[in-house]
Amino acid sequence: MVGQARQAAQAAQIQRIYYDTRGDLLPPNKRQEYTQNLTDLAKKYTHPLGKTGAADHRILFNTGKSGITPISSPPPCLIETDQQKLSRNQLKAYQKTRFRGFTTAELKELNALEPLDFETHKNELTNIDIHPAFRRKRWLTEKDLPKHLGVPPILGGLDGLWEVTNPVVWAVVKPCLQMASMMLMNEYEYGWLDALFRGRLEKFAKDKGKQLLRLHPRTGLEMRTDSAADEIQKFFERKISKKIDLRIDSGYSVMTGMPIVTNPLSGVTYERPLDPGIHVSLSLEMFEPLLRTDLTDAERLGNTWNVAKTLVHEMAHATWRALKRYKPPYAEPYFDDQALSELGFSFINDICGGEPARMLRRPYWSGGPGVPQLGIWSNYWFNSTNAGYTTSAGAPPQNKPVEPDEIDPFYTRDDWVVPTSWHCNMFLNNWWNVGVVKFSREFTHMGPLQHGYRKIDKRAIEAGNIEPRKIRVGEGDGTGLLYSEGPGDRIVISDKLSIANRKAIYAEQKRMVEAGKILFALTKNPGYVGAPNDNTDNGERPPRIQYQCRRWDEIVAYLFANRGPKELALDTMTLLSEPQFYRYIRGRGGINLTGLEFREFLAVANERGILFVWEAHPGRGLVIRRKEGWPPAQDYPLEEIDQPSDEAVELDTLLSDEGTAGVPAKAAIPAKPAENGAPAVPSVPATPAVKAVLGTQGKIFRDFGVNRDVDVKIFWEFLYKEDPTTWDIPLDRLIEVVDESINLGSMYITHGPEGIVRFIYDVPDHVWEAATPFAKTRVADMKKRAGL
Numbered sequence: 001m002v003g004q005a006r007q008a009a010q011a012a013q014i015q016r017i018y019y020d021t022r023g024d025l026l027p028p029n030k031r032q033e034y035t036q037n038l039t040d041l042a043k044k045y046t047h048p049l050g051k052t053g054a055a056d057h058r059i060l061f062n063t064g065k066s067g068i069t070p071i072s073s074p075p076p077c078l079i080e081t082d083q084q085k086l087s088r089n090q091l092k093a094y095q096k097t098r099f100r101g102f103t104t105a106e107l108k109e110l111n112a113l114e115p116l117d118f119e120t121h122k123n124e125l126t127n128i129d130i131h132p133a134f135r136r137k138r139w140l141t142e143k144d145l146p147k148h149l150g151v152p153p154i155l156g157g158l159d160g161l162w163e164v165t166n167p168v169v170w171a172v173v174k175p176c177l178q179m180a181s182m183m184l185m186n187e188y189e190y191g192w193l194d195a196l197f198r199g200r201l202e203k204f205a206k207d208k209g210k211q212l213l214r215l216h217p218r219t220g221l222e223m224r225t226d227s228a229a230d231e232i233q234k235f236f237e238r239k240i241s242k243k244i245d246l247r248i249d250s251g252y253s254v255m256t257g258m259p260i261v262t263n264p265l266s267g268v269t270y271e272r273p274l275d276p277g278i279h280v281s282l283s284l285e286m287f288e289p290l291l292r293t294d295l296t297d298a299e300r301l302g303n304t305w306n307v308a309k310t311l312v313h314e315m316a317h318a319t320w321r322a323l324k325r326y327k328p329p330y331a332e333p334y335f336d337d338q339a340l341s342e343l344g345f346s347f348i349n350d351i352c353g354g355e356p357a358r359m360l361r362r363p364y365w366s367g368g369p370g371v372p373q374l375g376i377w378s379n380y381w382f383n384s385t386n387a388g389y390t391t392s393a394g395a396p397p398q399n400k401p402v403e404p405d406e407i408d409p410f411y412t413r414d415d416w417v418v419p420t421s422w423h424c425n426m427f428l429n430n431w432w433n434v435g436v437v438k439f440s441r442e443f444t445h446m447g448p449l450q451h452g453y454r455k456i457d458k459r460a461i462e463a464g465n466i467e468p469r470k471i472r473v474g475e476g477d478g479t480g481l482l483y484s485e486g487p488g489d490r491i492v493i494s495d496k497l498s499i500a501n502r503k504a505i506y507a508e509q510k511r512m513v514e515a516g517k518i519l520f521a522l523t524k525n526p527g528y529v530g531a532p533n534d535n536t537d538n539g540e541r542p543p544r545i546q547y548q549c550r551r552w553d554e555i556v557a558y559l560f561a562n563r564g565p566k567e568l569a570l571d572t573m574t575l576l577s578e579p580q581f582y583r584y585i586r587g588r589g590g591i592n593l594t595g596l597e598f599r600e601f602l603a604v605a606n607e608r609g610i611l612f613v614w615e616a617h618p619g620r621g622l623v624i625r626r627k628e629g630w631p632p633a634q635d636y637p638l639e640e641i642d643q644p645s646d647e648a649v650e651l652d653t654l655l656s657d658e659g660t661a662g663v664p665a666k667a668a669i670p671a672k673p674a675e676n677g678a679p680a681v682p683s684v685p686a687t688p689a690v691k692a693v694l695g696t697q698g699k700i701f702r703d704f705g706v707n708r709d710v711d712v713k714i715f716w717e718f719l720y721k722e723d724p725t726t727w728d729i730p731l732d733r734l735i736e737v738v739d740e741s742i743n744l745g746s747m748y749i750t751h752g753p754e755g756i757v758r759f760i761y762d763v764p765d766h767v768w769e770a771a772t773p774f775a776k777t778r779v780a781d782m783k784k785r786a787g788l
Contacts, residue, residue: 148580244319413457
């Protein structure tokens with residue numbers, strides 16, 4: 001048993017190896033070599049290693065399989081051996097663990113798996129006008145970004161960067177924007193978007209002294225008494241959309257340019273004090289599957305739909321921010337009777353009748369390029385599973401009490417199987433021009449939903465309150481934390497509709513879906529019975545990539561010749577993202593490198609143990625300078641300065657402010673008399689809490705994260721925000737002050753590449769505590785490997 005536990009722990013550790021699961025970032029010839037032992041499905045959906053949650057992939061050991069292929073029963077004439085029967089049952093149990101209690105044979109029968117849907121599905125929305133908020137001019141390119149941020153190159157044999165001015169990128173982005181436009185423009189007439197603009201805001205409770213708000217939709221009568229839809233459309237398109245810009249970035253980077261998380265965000269909406277406007281960033285990993293040439297129509301439309309859905313989700317957040325209807329501390333209200341504060345999921349719930357969740361979850365990406373979604377589950381997002389995640393961090397769940405003998409919907413999650421033809425049919429003109437017009441709101445809801453899987457959080461119900469993030473949904477883990485009930489039958493039809501309309505919608509959806517007869521419903525809790533005894537070896541690791549750099553000598557010579565301050569500043573370089581470093585080289589000029597050539601160089605340098613330490617994943621790479629391999633640095637004489645200016649002195653003084661860590665309050669400890677030979681212990685008085693003071697170094701970390709480089713223009717804006725009186729100076733004057741401070745031997749800044757200020761002080765421990773746990777361990781490991 002000890003050996004099995006150890007092997008299971010090793011398998012879980014293997015899953016935390018970050019790599020390109022299908023060689024997507026390699027040139028085509030290298031990718032073919034990298035994936036030669038994988039099945040066709042594994043080339044798209046990965047050959048998973050180790051363990052992901054409760055799913056133990058060791059059952060696929062050295063098979064090159066995806067674990068997705070449906071398992072068929074043997075023909076009646078074939079008699080299985082006990083071992084064959086055991087293996088087949090174990091594979092079924094493994095699939096049930098991965099797929100919410102269903103085998104992939106059952107999901108295929110329900111027409112829910114996109115790669116196994118070989119029907120022809122057309123995109124008829126190719127002539128749709130793109131909504132003004134999504135048009136190409138609203139998308140940022142690298143030239144619009146601060147100089148310390150770089151746009152990732154596409155790689156994988158394709159040229160250029162991940163920006164919409166690149167024809168390769170625009171070809172996959174445009175259909176997503178057309179679908180998002182259809183979704184958004186269809187919403188003007190309905191209550192959710194109307195509520196966002198004109199709904200009633202109710203102050204309904206306080207939490208720890210903070211006011212909570214709830215947003216209520218207007219009644220149908222109120223909406224009919226004015227030209228709300230037309231006015232909202234005009235206001236949205238002429239005013240709101242101009243306040244919002246969009247960009248494509250790695251979902252692992254989380255706004256800082258540094259890949260520092262392992263589970264990427266699909267999209268994020270944010271504002272920054274030094275970055276005016278409202279920004280929506282979509283993960284390039286969502287777009288990456290759409291670059292493939294081997295997708296079925298259902299896969300291509302499904303992944304296009306997923307991007308469109310994510311964009312519309314983020315537009316709910318962005319629109320609310322642009323309307324400025326809120327005040328701190330909570331950014332968003334609760335919508336109507338929903339238990340959690342999250343407008344993006346609320347908007348999608350209104351459009352789709354639930355949350356369309358991808359079947360293949362992001363942990364299967366293993367920190368690398370995005371993987372197709374496989375299919376869609378429908379669930380209701382506003383339950384205990386997600387209680388730890390809201391846009392308004394810290395806003396508590398507002399679930400309603402239920403009778404003791406009732407199942408609490410807040411602690412219940414139903415995952416319903418959605419046929420692929422639901423999202424495929426949304427790309428047909430008649431879906432919108434006939435179905436939506438005829439049947440109104442509910443026609444866009446997922447359906448028909450007939451088979452699903454229920455999970456109930458028993459401990460949450462019994463204890464009344466547990467840590468929501470510890471709930472595992474869709475993975476029976478043998479702890480008794482979750483149990484299932486039979487799926488029952490459900491179709492997505494509003495109870496407010498007449499019986500005739502309900503029947504008409506159901507009949508129309510069934511006609512368009514052409515789903516066929518459904519033969520089964522699952523009622524048992526899936527449990528993985530363990531990998532076969534002969535496959536418990538944990539030795540399978542990601543395949544090794546043998547990089548070659550044909551231009552090694554040329555690139556090394558270029559770096560040596562451009563290592564100085566205001567060139568590439570390599571002698572003071574610490575941690576850079578790969579796209580950031582690549583932008584510095586392109587900005588400096590003097591060599592023409594493709595993104596793939598640069599990556600090959602970094603890989604070879606890392607392999608040889610000279611010049612740089614490089615990590616390719618998660619995200620698009622981190623680079624740090626190492627000591628080995630460099631010739632002695634050239635001396636760069638500093639300008640002698642007799643008398644420092646007031647601004648130079650003030651700059652160093654400001655940057656020296658580390659702030660202070662907070663100290664929690666301590667209760668009084670009563671005195672203890674001497675007894676049984678033990679001496680008396682005097683009382684200790686209570687001490688009040690000491691509030692943390694965020695000094696300049698803490699504010700720099702808050703705004704730029706682990707990135708130690710900053711565009712001098714952004715630094716100028718940062719200083720002005722801190723002290724408008726002192727730093728109300730022209731940018732050219734600040735550049736002079738920075739030069740002066742560095743010439744005086746500043747302990748806090750030095751020159752980066754041209755136009756970049758580089759911070760060189762050690763980040764205080766109490767400031768570093770704000771970093772993500774992964775960032776802390778990752779940066780420490782890279783510094784150790786670099787000998788820093």
